[in-house]
Amino acid sequence: MGGGPKVRYPKHVWSPAGGWYAQPANWKANTAIMGAVLLGTVVLAFNLSGEREVRTKFPEEGRFFPSRWWSKQIIEHEKEQAAAKGGS
Numbered sequence: 001m002g003g004g005p006k007v008r009y010p011k012h013v014w015s016p017a018g019g020w021y022a023q024p025a026n027w028k029a030n031t032a033i034m035g036a037v038l039l040g041t042v043v044l045a046f047n048l049s050g051e052r053e054v055r056t057k058f059p060e061e062g063r064f065f066p067s068r069w070w071s072k073q074i075i076e077h078e079k080e081q082a083a084a085k086g087g088s
Helices: 027-052 072-087
Strands: none
Touching: none
């Protein structure tokens, strides 16, 4: 039920992925570290994108628009609109 025993393979062959039947002892730790590095990179890219986002046309009031939550330009625009409504 397992396809038989492991096949003989040449021991002199080197592979960056570990070669045949690679199962490093610390694969869980390596996976966790790379996951954390990837998550950190994505968060940094997301923050940089939100800071540099520029809009020439702002979303309509009351309409669902996800980048309202992180785009600094839209947040400031909506604060100005709220202040103008409250002030007049």
